[in-house]
Amino acid sequence: MQTNIVRSLTAVATMCFTLVSTAKADVVLPQTLNYSDNAVTASIQVTDTIAVDLSIEFEKVVGLNPETLTISAEMLTPNALSITERLNSLLVSPTTAFPVVVSITPDPDSGFAFEGVATVELYTKAIHYTPDLPLRLFTSHADGTFTDMTTLVSAGSIRARGNTGKFSDFMIMLDTRTPANIVSDKVSDIESFLSLHGNLIQPVTLAAIEHSMTLLSFAVSDQDFDSALEEVDSLISLINAAPAGAMPDVWQASDTLVNVEGELKSKFSSLRYALRVM
Incomplete structure (x- = not known):
């Protein structure tokens, strides 16, 4: 181009x-x-x-x-x-x-x-x-x-x-949902996405994401939103630093590929915004 x-x-x-x-x-x-x-x-x-x-x-x-x-x-x-x-x-x-x-x-x-x-x-x-x-x-x-x-x-x-x-x-x-409900819904959405598409992520990277997601879920359940924000930042850094090929990262117009990296980055970025504006 x-x-x-x-x-x-x-x-x-x-x-x-x-x-x-x-x-x-x-x-x-x-x-x-x-x-x-x-x-x-x-x-x-x-x-x-x-x-x-x-x-x-x-x-x-x-x-x-x-x-x-x-x-x-x-x-x-x-x-x-x-x-x-x-x-x-x-x-x-x-x-x-x-x-x-x-x-x-x-x-x-x-x-x-x-x-x-x-x-x-x-x-x-x-x-x-x-x-x-x-x-x-x-x-x-x-x-x-x-x-x-x-x-x-x-x-x-x-x-x-x-x-x-x-x-x-x-x-x-x-x-008009409460900020806490918005955050909780976003965490549930990410968990559902990983349940559906986690098999497309290399095991080592998936294990790291799942471990961090567990900590995030605990923090949100305890309404410790400062810790939750720190964990989201860690998850975004983890995905950015994942080795090439660790997860699919392309979406095509034919809609036959799942852009796992793009979707996770998008979901975590939106969750970070929701936590920041609470």
Whole structure:
């Protein structure tokens, strides 16, 4: 790939935004797309008054071009079944001001793939940031359950960021669970992930992760969140220092590979954020 080559795509229609009608709602395509070697930015005017900017950054990526990714946004009602049926808590809900799902859909036959984590950020002026408002960035893969992936929420009017090891749907939601429950749920999610995919990790590395996870679980159970944060930092360092080949670290558009490294890094980074903002 050539360095610092940016391709800008602009909608050829003279309309202020492009709509593709579907049975569920109107799917809106970006007005502007910018591609570089390892990043994508997009601006989407969802309605006359609601817009969202998307940015994606990769550690390593191949096949990144306008033909391999479809980026879109869909505005739904906050109580739409396509959202509520994918939530595992009544205390998590879409916002009335911004009930927008942003989707990143790679062409499964394109050869697109990335290594490690991808960082996804949504920015919108439709919501006004306040530090005590528990807005978080959620993701759902293949119409599955929405899970919190947040690593940053900041002003501007609101900017929400998180890491992922695969591509899916993304949505800013209101999360009124208690901080302790959020942390506990995240630990349970990591334990479930390791139960499903631990067999893909080399035994020595897996044993180290499982030992540290045991200490983390004890700390969270005892509500010793300072110790839990230290253990999460240790786990992130452990994964970063794992030898090459210790675990799968690639996700492909065909969705046939589990990006274990990328998913673990993403989950632990979001858990670290949750512990830091308690």
